[in-house]
Amino acid sequence: MSDPALLATIALVAPAAAALLLALVPPLRHRGAPAAFVCIAGTLVSFGAAIGLLVGRAPGAEEVRVVVPWLQAGGRTIAEVGVLVDGISSVMLAVVTLVALCVQVFSVGYMHDETRRGYGRYFAYHALFLFSMNLLVVAPNLLQFFAGWELVGLASYLLIGFYFAKPSAARAAVKAFWMTKLADMGFLVALLVLFVTTGSFEWTAVPTTAVATAVTLLLFLGVMGKSAQFPLHVWLPDAMEGPTPVSALLHAATMVAAGVFLVVRAHPLFELAPTTGDVMLWVGAVTAAFAACLALVQTDIKKVLAYSTCSQLGYMVAALGAGSAFAGFFHLGTHAFFKALLFLAAGSVIHAVHSNDLADMGGLRRKIPLTAATFGIGALSLAGVPGLAGFFSKDLVLTQVEGRAGWIPWALLMASAFLTAFYMGRVFIKAFLGAPSAKAEHAHEPGLAMTGPLVLLAVPSVIAGLFGGTLAHFVGAEYHTHFGLTPILASAMALGGLAMAGLVFGRGREVALMRTLRSLDSGSVVDRSWEFLYRRVMLGVSGVLGWFDRYVIDGLMNLTGYATLESGSAVRTLQTGRVRDYALAVVVGAILLSLFGVLR
Amino acid sequence: MTLANCILLASLLFSIGVYGLLTRRQAVAMLLCVELMLNAANIVFVSFAHFRGGPGQIFAIFALAITVAEVAVGLALVLLLYRKHGDTAIDLASETKG
C-alpha cells in the first residue's frame, strides 16, 4: 500500500475505531469525559493524516486509488470499496477534519452540563459522523459515496434527535431522515441506471448524453435533499433542535456539504448533461433568494444561520449548475469555515444567555467581546465584505453565473448577496449592540475549550479567500481574479446591505418587507405541503390499504373458512342419528347398486 | 327340492328381514331381523354348496361364528340402551346426529 492511501485509510479508520470503541465499551461511554477524549483523539489522528496527505501531495499529482472487491455476481466483482486520494479529496478531508475537530473541542465546553451518559453518547455519535463523512470524501466510486452519504444522514438523525426527550427534537430528527431519504431514492435509482448502462459505479463512467442527463438529474434529486435545496429544504431549519455545535458541524463541512461535494466529485458526469446544469442553476438561484428572504425574519439566532446555510448552498449549486465545479468547491470550503465559526459563536452566545431568541440578547459585545468579535468576523465574511474569505468565493460564483439563462439567476444571487449582508447586519446589531436585555445581564465569556476553536476558525474565515489560486492549482482547476462589473457590484451589495441594516435596525426600526415575509414564513406553505403529502396522501393511502387487507383480503380468507363450515352445517342434517334411517339408506343403496348391475 | 326353491326361500327370508329391520322400533326385534337376513345368506351358501359343490358350507360356519359375536355385541348395546333410557326403542340412540 502506497503512502497516501495509507494516510487516507488512517484518516478513515481512526474515527471508526473511536466510534466502535465507544459503542462496544459502555463504561467508557457512561463516564462521559473519557468518551470525549477518545472521540477527539480519533479526530486528531484523522486530522493529522489529512494534513499529512495535503502536505505530501504535489499539486496536480496522479490520483492514488486502492480498492478491494466488495460485491460480486456471476463470479465478477461489481463493486469495490477503498480509498481514492486526489486533490479534491485531500483538501476536503482536511477541511472536514479541521471543522470537526473545532466543533468537538468546542463541544467539550458547550455540553458540559449534560449528564455523563448523554455526554458519552454525544461523542460516540460525533465519531460516527466523522467516519461517515470521511468514508464519503475518500470514496473511490459512487456506491461507497452512497454508503457514506446515508451514514452521514444517520449520524445527523442521531445528533439532531440528541435531546430525544423533547418531542420537537424527535420530530425534527425523523423529518430530517425522511426528507433526505426521500431524495435519496433518486440517488439510488441513479446508481442502478449508471450501473446498468455503463457496468460500473466509477466516477469516470462515461454514459451517453441521455443516460447522463437522467443519472445526473436523479443524483441532483439526492443533492437537493441533502443540501437542502428548495423545496426539500424544510428539514434544515427544524434540524436546529440539535445541540448548537451539531448545527455547526451539519451546516459547515459535513451533512449539507455532502450534496455539493457529490456534484464536484461527479463533475465529469455532470459535464455531459447540460440540461441538468440549467436545472441546478435555477434551483440554486431560487433557493439562495428564497432562503435569504426567510433568514431575514427569523427571531431565533440559529434559524437565521440555518436559512443562511440554505441560501449559501444555493450559491454553490448555482455555481455547479453553471459548470464551474471549482467555484462551488471553493465556496464550499470558505463557507465551511465561516459558517462553523458563526454557529459556534452563536453557541457561545446561547451558552451565555441560555436562550436562542434574539429578543433575549442585545448589548452582548461588552459581556462577551471575544465571541462578539469572532461572530462579527464570520458575519462579515458571510456577507462578502471585500478582502474576507466569503467575498472571494462568492465573487467567483457570481462571475461564473454571469450571463447565464438571461442573467436572471445572476440577478437573484446578487439580490441574495444584498439580503445576506442585510440579515447578518440585523443579527449582529440585535445580538451584540444596543442595550442588554435581562437575560444578557449575567452573560460571561466561556472557557478556553470554547473560545479556542472560535479563534482558530476565525483565521481561515479571514484569509482562506486568498488561497483560491493555490487551491485551484492544487486540484487542477483554473482561477483568475479579475476586476469587472460583478466584483464591484457584489462589494457594493455587501457594504450596502450592512449599511442599510445599520440604518434600519441600529435605530430599532423595521422594513415593511419584513412584515410580508413574516406572514409568509408563519404560513410556511412548503412545510405544510409536505405535511399534507405525508399525513393525508401517504398515511391516507396506507390507512385504506391497511383496512382493505384486514377486512377484504383477509376477509376473503375468513370467508373461505366460513363457507366451509357453513356448508358442513348444511350437510350435517343428513346425519339424523337414527339407526333406522341409516338402515333405510343401506337398503336403498343396495337396491340401487343391484339395479345398476342388472341394467348395465 | 331344487336350487331355485332354496334361493326363493332365502329371498323371502331376506325380504322379511329387511322389512322388519325398516319397520320395527325395538332394538331386539331389529337384531332378530338382522339374524334373519344373515341366515338367508347362510341358506344361499349351503344350497349352492349342496347343488353345485364348492366351499360354501365353510362360509356358513364362519357366518354362524360371526353372528354369535355380533349378537353378543348387539345385545350388549341393547342392554346399555335399556339401562340409559329404560326402553329399547332404537330411535332413542340418536346421539350421533349432526
Add this chain to the structure above:
Amino acid sequence: MTHLLSIIVAAPAIAAAILLLLPNSARTGVRVVSLLGALISLAGSIAVAWTYDRAAGGLQRVEDYPLVPPLGIHLRLAVDGWGVPLLLLTGIIIVTGVLASWSVAKRDKDYFVLLLVLVAGVFGVFVSQDLFVFFLFYEIAVLPMYLLIGIWGASHEVPAAGPFRFVWKRFAVGGKEYAAMKLTLMLLVGSAAILVAMFLLWKEAGATTFDLGVLEATKFSRTTQMIAFPLVWLGFGSLAGVFPFHTWSPDGHASAPTAVSMLHAGVLMKLGAFGVMRIGMVLLPDAAVAWAPVVGTVAVINILYGALCAASQKDLKYIVAYSSVSHMGVVMLGAATLTTTGWNGAVYQMFAHGIMTGLFFALVGIVYERAHTRTIAKMGGFAHTMPVVAAFFTLACLSSLGLPGTAGFIAEFLVFLGSAQGAHAWWAVPGVIGAFVTAVYVLRACKTIFWGPPPKEEFAHLADVQRTEWGAPLVLGTALILFGVWPRFLLDFIDLTSTAFLGRIPTIS
C-alpha cells in the same frame, strides 16, 4: 466429521427426545439441553461454512441413506452455496430463540420439544437433496407451529367490520387458536399444491427417484413445467407470504410467543422462498422464465402493499409482521429477476431479513413482557428506562430500511440492481419506493416508542435487557453489522451456487 450434516439436523431432534425423558420439574435442565442441541447445530453450521471448498463449489458433504428404495426415496443430504448462509441463519436464530424463551413458564418442556422438532425440520430442508425428504422436512417444520401458537400464543381483539363481518359469529378473529388454525390451514393448502407438483415431476422423471440432481438433469416438457411451476410458486409462496396469501402472517406473528415469531418470520418464511427458488426455478427453468413477469409483479405488490399496510398498523407486532411481508417481497423480486445479482440479493435478503426480523421480535418480546401492551400509541419515552433495547431496536430499524453498513442494504441493493439488469427494469422503482415507505414507518414506530419525555408512571420502572435476554440482541445485532460491512463472508458462497443454477435458465432473447 463426515456426518456433519446429519449431526446438524439430528442434534435438535435428539435434544427433543432427551427432553421427553426429563421430568417436568427439571426447568434448568430442559433449557440447558435445548440450548446445547441448538449450539451443536450452530457450531456444525459454522464448521460447514468454514470447511466449504469455495474453489470447488457445488454440492459438498454428500450423505446418502436409502429410505424407501422401491420408490427411490433417499435421505440424501448435501450442502451448496445457498445452503451455507441459510444453515448459519437457522443456527443463529435457534440459539438466540432458545435464549429468548428462557422465561417461558407454561408447560415449558413441551414448548422446547416442539421448538427443537421444528428447527430440525428447517435444517433438514436446507440440506435435503431429495425432493420427497425435502417435502417431509418442510412439513415437520410447519406443523409444530400450530401447537406452539395455539397453546403458548397470545390473543388479541380484532373488531368486527368490513363486508365479511358475519364471519365473526363463526370464529373469534384475532384469538390465538384462530391465528394458529389460519396459519396451519393456509400453509397446508400450499403443501397440497406442492405435493401435486412433486408427484407430477416424479412421474415424468421416470417414477424411480426423487433425487434433485436427477430431476435437474431431466428435461421436463413445457406443459408439465407450466403446470407445476404455479403450484410450486403458490405452494411454497404461501409460506413466503406471497400476496394475497400473506394474511396468516400478521395474525400468526402477532399471536405467536417471542421465539416462535423469531423462528417463523426469521427462518420459516425463508423455507418458502427457498422452495420457490430451489424447486420452482432451478428444476423448471422454462416455466421460471415464462412465469417470471407474474412472480415479479406480485413481488412488487408485496413490497409496496406490505410496507403501506405496515404504516397503518397500531400494534407493534403487526408492524413487524407486515414489514416481513414487504421484505419477503424483496426476496421474491430478487428471485424473479433471473439474474445472478438478483439471486445473490434474494438469498442475502433471506439471511439479512431473518436476522433483522429475529432481532425485532426478540426486542418486541422484551418490551411486551414488561409493558404488557403492544399498542405503540400507549408507549413513549422507553429509551429513558431501557436504552439498550432502544439502541438495538434502532439498529433493526436501520437494517429494515436498508441503511448501508447493515446487512439489509447489501441484500436490497443487490436485488434492486438485479431487477434493473433484468428483463423488467421498472421493478426496481417500486422496490426503492418500498424502502422509503419502510423508513417512514419504522422510524415513526421507533420515535413513538422510545423517544419523547420519560414514560408515565405505569411504565416508569421497566427494566432494561437482563441476563439471557442479552443473547438475541448481541448476537443478532453483531451479525447485522458484520454482514453489512463485509458482505463477502456470505456472498462468496451464494454467488457460486447462483451462478451455477442460473446457467440452467434459458436466456431471454
